[in-house]
Amino acid sequence: MSQSAIIIGSGIGGLSLGIRLQSLGFQTTILEKLDAPGGRAYVRRVSADGSRILNPLETDPNGVFTFDMGPTVITVPHFIEELFSLEVGKSNLELPDYPASVLGDDKRIKTGFSSGENTSKYVKLVPILPFYRIYFDDGSHFDYDGDPESTVRQIRQLAPEDLQGYERFHTDARAIFERGFLELGYTHFGDVGTMLKVVPDLIKLDAVRTLFSFTKKYFTSDKMRQVFSFETLLVGGNPLAVPAIYAMIHFVEKTWGIHFAMGGTGALVKAFVQKFEELGGSIRYNSEVSSINIEHKTARGVSLANGENLSANLVVSNGDYANTHLKLIDAKHRFWNADARVKLTQQSMSLFVIYFGFKSDNLELDLQHHNIILGPRYEELLKDIFGRKILAKDFSQYLHVPTLTDPSLAPEGHHAAYTLVPVPHNGSRLDWDLLGEPFSNKILGFLEDRGFIPGLIDRLVHKSFITPDYFEGTLNSYLGNAFGPEPMLVQSAYFRPHNRSQDVKNFYMVGAGAQPGGGTPSVMMSAKMTARLIKEDFK
Numbered sequence: 001m002s003q004s005a006i007i008i009g010s011g012i013g014g015l016s017l018g019i020r021l022q023s024l025g026f027q028t029t030i031l032e033k034l035d036a037p038g039g040r041a042y043v044r045r046v047s048a049d050g051s052r053i054l055n056p057l058e059t060d061p062n063g064v065f066t067f068d069m070g071p072t073v074i075t076v077p078h079f080i081e082e083l084f085s086l087e088v089g090k091s092n093l094e095l096p097d098y099p100a101s102v103l104g105d106d107k108r109i110k111t112g113f114s115s116g117e118n119t120s121k122y123v124k125l126v127p128i129l130p131f132y133r134i135y136f137d138d139g140s141h142f143d144y145d146g147d148p149e150s151t152v153r154q155i156r157q158l159a160p161e162d163l164q165g166y167e168r169f170h171t172d173a174r175a176i177f178e179r180g181f182l183e184l185g186y187t188h189f190g191d192v193g194t195m196l197k198v199v200p201d202l203i204k205l206d207a208v209r210t211l212f213s214f215t216k217k218y219f220t221s222d223k224m225r226q227v228f229s230f231e232t233l234l235v236g237g238n239p240l241a242v243p244a245i246y247a248m249i250h251f252v253e254k255t256w257g258i259h260f261a262m263g264g265t266g267a268l269v270k271a272f273v274q275k276f277e278e279l280g281g282s283i284r285y286n287s288e289v290s291s292i293n294i295e296h297k298t299a300r301g302v303s304l305a306n307g308e309n310l311s312a313n314l315v316v317s318n319g320d321y322a323n324t325h326l327k328l329i330d331a332k333h334r335f336w337n338a339d340a341r342v343k344l345t346q347q348s349m350s351l352f353v354i355y356f357g358f359k360s361d362n363l364e365l366d367l368q369h370h371n372i373i374l375g376p377r378y379e380e381l382l383k384d385i386f387g388r389k390i391l392a393k394d395f396s397q398y399l400h401v402p403t404l405t406d407p408s409l410a411p412e413g414h415h416a417a418y419t420l421v422p423v424p425h426n427g428s429r430l431d432w433d434l435l436g437e438p439f440s441n442k443i444l445g446f447l448e449d450r451g452f453i454p455g456l457i458d459r460l461v462h463k464s465f466i467t468p469d470y471f472e473g474t475l476n477s478y479l480g481n482a483f484g485p486e487p488m489l490v491q492s493a494y495f496r497p498h499n500r501s502q503d504v505k506n507f508y509m510v511g512a513g514a515q516p517g518g519g520t521p522s523v524m525m526s527a528k529m530t531a532r533l534i535k536e537d538f539k
């Protein structure tokens with residue numbers, strides 16, 4: 001008889017692990033609190049007149065605004081392709097130094113856009129160019145597209161003094177990418193020994209200093225320092241605190257490009273659910289887990305908030321790390337210092353995200369699909385968000401306009417967009433019931449006043465927003481963190497929550513709360529690492 005597994009949560013990490021466990025022969029059930037899958041990648045659908053948020057099964061004959069609520073920048077398409085290629089009995093868990101999937105026939109790393117044969121049976125991925133447009137507060141901008149020639153041309157215009165520095169940065173970031181991502185990416189740091197083995201290399205690569213100070217070695221202009229350090233914010237990392245190993249993000253994007261799933265990231269999530277179910281897995285929505293049942297220090301199953309008990313040979317939490325340990329595991333089963341460990345963990349920042357639909361008639365938008373709009377301050381703003389935990393007067397934002405690529409995401413004659421502003425997590429005690437509405441008006445007003453979306457307020461058909469309270473209350477994230485434990489040196493690798501529990505047998509973690517960290521490629525890696533541990537434990 002096959003062994004059974006329960007996964008708590010249907011985020012991208014939970015779904016990826018579900019696919020992998022089915023391919024390993026485990027009968028897997030995913031239990032999801034919400035009424036639809038995706039977690040941070042949940043989809044908000046709104047009626048054509050903008051007045052109503054629809055439930056997952058509802059439609060509107062006049063069209064629907066489709067808002068991906070979370071991830072929009074899809075990188076590393078071969079991770080996705082690998083998941084769609086799995087079958088029962090074909091689990092693909094081998095880990096050569098350089099994964100075969102990234103090497104071409106000549107054994108060199110394949111670069112460029114690729115959707116993948118198996119992926120295209122389920123979802124259409126398209127390249128996005130430029131990757132990002134980065135607007136500076138003085139109105140100038142930088143289109144980052146990974147092409148060395150266009151990068152050099154723009155640096156020559158904006159900061160000619162940094163041309164040489166860019167060449168050196170490029171070489172050193174590549175070395176970090178090769179060691180940190182290609183060779184060590186899938187390493188589960190379950191013991192100190194594994195960690196100690198890699199430290200000398202990281203020191204040699206100068207990858208343990210903070211990313212921002214790393215960029216300062218190569219660039220003198222503030223603009224270039226921002227361009228080559230902001231990306232970690234998309235995975236919850238403060239450029240002033242994440243180790244420079246995160247310079248690899250720049251290279252990951254450059255190597256395999258940035259993609260968009262037609263129909264939105266929600267279409268990718270739907271495709272993962274389809275794949276999981278085709279392999280025989282089952283998924284239950286509106287099923288919040290209230291506790292993990294443990295006997296003799298071994299996970300035996302879970303209890304749901306409705307009182308139902310389900311048993312399984314192993315349990316995995318894809319939910320928030322702190323919430324899982326503090327709320328789902330009874331105190332008597334926690335390791336003696338588990339609570340302190342959880343509470344001492346620094347949580348990542350939170351987000352204020354506005355989803356908005358607007359009329360597009362006679363409107364020429366001078367925007368790209370992904371736009372980073374930086375405010376007047378960089379370092380001090382980051383200190384306000386991560387350190388001082390105050391809501392500053394100024395802000396930076398990431399404006400996503402997917403209808404520039406896929407007009408089907410809005411009713412005809414409209415755009416659907418979201419704009420995301422990093423804010424402190426709920427350790428700040430900010431009252432979002434009071435702050436939310438004026439803050440959303442200020443941000444949309446800024447987009448209109450600065451000419452990003454002319455006439456936006458008159459054109460607006462729908463506006464709704466989420467605050468740190470959504471992350472805390474709806475997604476069960478401790479202090480309303482948006483990305484799990486903050487990726488800092490002292491919370492990375494061995495120091496990040498382990499994918500195999502150290503306290504409870506047959507209990508595992510997958511996703512942004514575990515190793516290697518947050519972001520969609522990382523949570524897919526996390527699923528592969530967790531599947532390997534489970535395979536080892538259940539030989």
Ligand SMILES: Cc1cc2nc3c(=O)[nH]c(=O)nc-3n(C[C@H](O)[C@H](O)[C@H](O)COP(=O)(O)OP(=O)(O)OC[C@H]3O[C@@H](n4cnc5c(N)ncnc54)[C@H](O)[C@@H]3O)c2cc1C
Pocket residue numbers: 008009010011012013014031032033034037038039040041069070071072073074075234235287288289290318319320351353420474475476482483510511512513517518519520521523
């Ligand atoms: C606004 C936003 C934008 C982002 N943009 C990008 C991007 O462009 N590119 C990128 O790579 N990354 C991005 N990220 C990060 C990325 O979305 C996340 O790191 C990743 O999706 C997290 O996936 P996960 O598997 O860890 O789980 P999550 O998505 O956190 O899902 C966890 C699931 O567990 C469920 N759950 C929790 N507790 C319980 C319980 N007790 N019972 C049952 N279910 C429970 C939750 O409802 C949720 O569905 C973004 C994140 C946000 C918030």
